[in-house]
Amino acid sequence: MVDQIIESNALIKEFPVGGLISRLSKNEPTKKRILNGITFDLPKGLSLALLGPNGSGKTTLLKTLSTIYSPDGGEARVCGFDIFHELKEVRKRISFVSPAMDFQKKLTLKQTLNFFVKVTNGDMALAKDFIEELQLDHLWNTKLETFSEGQKAITRLCVGLQKNPEILFADEPTNGIDFRRKQVVLDFLEKQGRERTLVLVDHDPEVVDVLCDKILLIALGGTVKGMVDVADLHSEFNYMYDIMVIPKGAISKKEAKDICPRYEMIGGMCRFFASNKKEANEIHSRIIQWGNFIDIKTSGISIEDITLLWLAKHEEEMEEELAEQRKLAKEKKQLEEEKKKSRHQKRRKDSCD
Amino acid sequence: MMSVFKGDTNYEKSLSSTFDVTFATVKRNLITDWQYKSDIVIQLLWTLTNLIAYGFLGLAVGTSTGKFAPPYDMSLFLLSSSVYWTLFTGNYEETAFCLREEAARGTMGYLITNNVDALGIMVGRYISSSIKFFGIFLITTIPTFALVKNNGVNLLPHTALEFFMLVPLILLAYLFMLAISLFIGSITLLVKQTTTIVRIVLYLVRILAGYFFTIKFFGQYSGVLSTIIVCLPITTGQYALRKYLIEHNTAADFFGLAYWQVILINIAICAVLLVAMYFFVKAMTKLARKRGTIEFY
Numbered sequence: 010m011v012d013q014i015i016e017s018n019a020l021i022k023e024f025p026v027g028g029l030i031s032r033l034s035k036n037e038p039t040k041k042r043i044l045n046g047i048t049f050d051l052p053k054g055l056s057l058a059l060l061g062p063n064g065s066g067k068t069t070l071l072k073t074l075s076t077i078y079s080p081d082g083g084e085a086r087v088c089g090f091d092i093f094h095e096l097k098e099v100r101k102r103i104s105f106v107s108p109a110m111d112f113q114k115k116l117t118l119k120q121t122l123n124f125f126v127k128v129t130n131g132d133m134a135l136a137k138d139f140i141e142e143l144q145l146d147h148l149w150n151t152k153l154e155t156f157s158e159g160q161k162a163i164t165r166l167c168v169g170l171q172k173n174p175e176i177l178f179a180d181e182p183t184n185g186i187d188f189r190r191k192q193v194v195l196d197f198l199e200k201q202g203r204e205r206t207l208v209l210v211d212h213d214p215e216v217v218d219v220l221c222d223k224i225l226l227i228a229l230g231g232t233v234k235g236m237v238d239v240a241d242l243h244s245e246f247n248y249m250y251d252i253m254v255i256p257k258g259a260i261s262k263k264e265a266k267d268i269c270p271r272y273e274m275i276g277g278m279c280r281f282f283a284s285n286k287k288e289a290n291e292i293h294s295r296i297i298q299w300g301n302f303i304d305i306k307t308s309g310i311s312i313e314d315i316t317l318l319w320l321a322k323h324e325e326e327m328e329e330e331l332a333e334q335r336k337l338a339k340e341k342k343q344l345e346e347e348k349k350k351s352r353h354q355k356r357r358k359d360s361c362d
Numbered sequence: 363m364m365s366v367f368k369g370d371t372n373y374e375k376s377l378s379s380t381f382d383v384t385f386a387t388v389k390r391n392l393i394t395d396w397q398y399k400s401d402i403v404i405q406l407l408w409t410l411t412n413l414i415a416y417g418f419l420g421l422a423v424g425t426s427t428g429k430f431a432p433p434y435d436m437s438l439f440l441l442s443s444s445v446y447w448t449l450f451t452g453n454y455e456e457t458a459f460c461l462r463e464e465a466a467r468g469t470m471g472y473l474i475t476n477n478v479d480a481l482g483i484m485v486g487r488y489i490s491s492s493i494k495f496f497g498i499f500l501i502t503t504i505p506t507f508a509l510v511k512n513n514g515v516n517l518l519p520h521t522a523l524e525f526f527m528l529v530p531l532i533l534l535a536y537l538f539m540l541a542i543s544l545f546i547g548s549i550t551l552l553v554k555q556t557t558t559i560v561r562i563v564l565y566l567v568r569i570l571a572g573y574f575f576t577i578k579f580f581g582q583y584s585g586v587l588s589t590i591i592v593c594l595p596i597t598t599g600q601y602a603l604r605k606y607l608i609e610h611n612t613a614a615d616f617f618g619l620a621y622w623q624v625i626l627i628n629i630a631i632c633a634v635l636l637v638a639m640y641f642f643v644k645a646m647t648k649l650a651r652k653r654g655t656i657e658f659y
Contacts, residue, residue: 024654069654077471079651097477105475109468109657113390115397120390127386129476168472178475 014088014176014206015051015074018338020044021082022066022073022231043069044231046083048334051223056207058217060313061227061234067210068180070227074208075105075178084342088175106169106179108162114154118145118164121153122171129172136171142197143167144190158185163194176206183216195219214312218243226316235320245322246315248282250289254296255304268295273318282310380482387486388493395494402494409448409502416440417506430579434608442604443573445506448499449532450539450596451564453491457543458560460487462550470657474647481643484547488540507607521610527621528606534628535599541635542567542596548643551650554658571600581617589617595628 022044043066051057059067072078074087076096084091090098112121122136140146143163148156156164162185169177182198183191195216198207202220211217217224218239226234248271254260260279265272269292271282281296283289289307296305395402420437432439461480464470473483546563550556568574570591577597581588591597598616605614616624650656 022654072471075471075475077474077651077656078654079648081652100475100477103475105471107468107471110472111467112469113394113467115394116390120393124386124390125472128383128473128478128482130382172476 013050014053017085019083020047020085023081055222056202058221058224059210065227065229066231102175104169104174106165108181108184112153117150125168131172139167159187162186178208180210217312247284248310250283251310252281253306254279254302383482384486388490391490413444416444445503446603452495454543456491457488458546465657531599531602534595537632538595541639544639548646551646571597592617593627
């Protein structure tokens, strides 16, 4: 019985920089480290969102865990199997869906699914069920060249799910799907998430809210900034909008608190948080009344922002938790090495006897 | 899916999986290729253009009197080259680029994470392309054979025995070109700009096969060189096809070797090359996963 569906310990991924000739002729580092010691555990039954700024290595982590890329260091187990040495076992249990995935345009939906079902040893009945549930069954015999981006996104999900994987790794699964159908897809994926683990890269707060239990925040440079429970995040930071103010001079803490008690100072600027549109409008009016500002800007707040706020507040405990995790991983490794050593010694002793 | 190889051992399961993938890929490619009918017409025109160009080139040269010239008109020599390579050029090129196309379509990552190996995809593409180009071969060559009459020699098929002796040699040439296609195709896992490499290899193989001049020519450097080269399955096929079409003698002397000896050597070469390519494709896939180029295009 596996307690953790994903265990990653100091996972490293590097890519060569430049072409062969430029690497030979220049005295520069030939590799760029994209993932720099990613450590986290995901308990079975939970779903995870990978968040972070562009270039932080979210998609690389997704592709490394789903065995498309081979890691360059560290350890990782997916569904209890080592991603370095037990590739086939891992691949039997996972599926990977990317928005870059396109299809042969001249094939019908049925022919396309038939192909993927055959090569993955999947289940056509399951694929049919998904198509019906996602209201695409009327396109069963239609060529994919006429499909909209949203319909293609749904086809991708069906291709990913027809093999009934334990984990579905998906990069922006609802990208391109229109508002009306997005809800259907989210409901569908939410139901799927109860039966399997979803590991997603998605910047859409709604997708993360509905589908994920945890958020892994990755910082630039490919390190783990922290892991947060989505439920904790909502109970502490139920924010939808932020209002950024550039004051003429300095803004005092009292002045800021009078406008809205939920705020943070960033350099000389002040950022207020609102839970809904009504509250955002109220804060906006209070700032106008106060009047001592150069510029004011209201925008929707991203799930990454909220995660960062949560992390800033809990930095100390996160550090302790991470240190504890690293310590446990080190102890586990030592224990395994000792066991290996004693087994080896026992074998040597037996052979001598 | 039920499999013909449903077995107990991992080896049988792996074989079954490769078979299923290959079969599914062949089917998908044939359905897709058939949808692009205009492309098939263009391929037909391209083949006809080649046949006409080389036929006329041969006519312009006429009967060559050089030391290494064939004992018949050059138009027959070059026409038989074009006819023969109708069977191997298109499938070689399409297989060489199929992984790149799969990556461009974005399905490479999905297939890799489902234990679908590059080998299955490439073999599937080679088989479906071979079927397509065999169709084009039939459409273009039959009228050519019927039309061409040169100094009393025509290219119409001859005795059944001669024909059946030719078939295994052509099949072995197919296997040889499969190995070459796998080699070039798997290079695209690492190097993306391979169009010129594909052409270079094609021309090298054509030279060795005796497309442009007789392989007697190689004998001037070493007596056994022609014998060695004629043992390459792709050369044997070309050599035997000329003998069959023009000299009406498939079982001709293969530079000192008998027909059965050449067949055995051909089988050995194909077996060694295909086993080597199996491991080469695996190694290139591993390297491409490490370097992150597996789904770039």
